[in-house]
Amino acid sequence: MKIAMVGSGYVGLVSGACFADFGHDVVCIDKDARKIEALHDGVMPIYEPGLDGLVESNVAAGRLSFTTNLAEGIEDAAAIFIAVGTPSRRGDGHADLTFVHEVAREVGENLSSEAVIVTKSTVPVGTGDEVERIIRDTGTPHRFAVVSNPEFLREGAAIGDFKRPDRIVIGAEDEFGQEVMREVYRPLYLNESPILFTSRRTSELIKYAGNAFLATKITFINEMADLCEKVGANVQDVARGIGMDNRIGAKFLNAGPGYGGSCFPKDTLALLKTAEDYDSPTRIVEAVVKTNESRKRAMGRKVLDALGGAEAARGKKAALLGLTFKPNTDDMRDSPSIAIAQTLGDAGVKVSAFDPEGMELAAPLMPEVDMCADPYAAIDSADVVVIVTEWDEFRALDLGRVIELAKQPVLVDLRNIYTPEDVRARGFTYASVGRV
């Protein structure tokens, strides 16, 4: 089966490479000529574990190719995926659908045979209807259906998530759309991955509802963490205790500095906009968005506290370990580290930092921060060491060396990756999240 993937960014490229690995013939299309050229040379535009190998082997097998030419790329494709970006629109937080609409028009104008057009981009409810209208208005003589098929890929684990999904959601309005999508996902169907067929609008909402729920879960445990610190309880045990109840579930209950990334912040805002437009307020999500936003600067203040308060902190040095919004990615979008670095900078604290993958993208976002070649260079003469992102290499720091290099043995662990008793026994003053 031939599949065209329009948009070779994070979602498009991972999905395209995985579909090719299933045995489909996949053409990834992007109007960014430099990106396509780089892909021809085997250079990935993003960092995602395993992606380069997957792309290389499928290109070698002749199942995966890249082009800037949409008309050529979609020729004879049975399924044409739209996987272009839907950033937050400046000013109002609505998802910006300019690219989705542009692609829909171009696809309609260039259809060479019947096809199913699938929106993989995260799009507000009703976008499928609009895409269908746009394609119909091009006057194409070919039969087509517009289907919604949201992605649920976590950065850093995207290939695993694609190949072993908890579920696949397909929103299709007719039998033609369903039938082609069944064929697209046949390899996963044979693996017994559950496929949920819904209406198109329902499928579009599932994506937002899912991400808003997960953002709520994280924000809930973060507030419980604050309460734990006040009442002298341990948030990890609270998470375990409630997570063992199957109705709650153990996942996404790790307290931390607040969620970031390309999805939760953007999707929760877009859901609020949709709710407002339909006059159906979602108060819980409103509170989640506000609480998470203020948490990021609060984490900066937590570091100031560890330095003896805002007054005492002036002129001191903080070393930030980890800058990306989570490990195994170079993505800096809405990372808590940005607000933390700002809060520290505002208080006159000098900041040094190290991140295994994120420094290039981080540097322009925090120009005052001194980016270092390794964690120990960042820690050198620091008054406080802050773990912001739980990269594996920070789990086993040489604590003896940290004590030698740092001016003060103060550790603020915003991801709870160390055991308080252990680090205190090594001579550290230690603060973490939701544990005393």
Ligand code: UDX
């Ligand atoms: C998310 C969704 O998980 C995925 O299904 C969706 O399609 C895209 O958005 P992603 O943004 O890559 O994926 O990362 P995820 O692992 O979900 O983490 C998001 C943020 O929440 C990170 O900042 C992470 O540190 C934070 N988080 C996650 C917590 O603070 N605690 C947790 O228990 C889990």
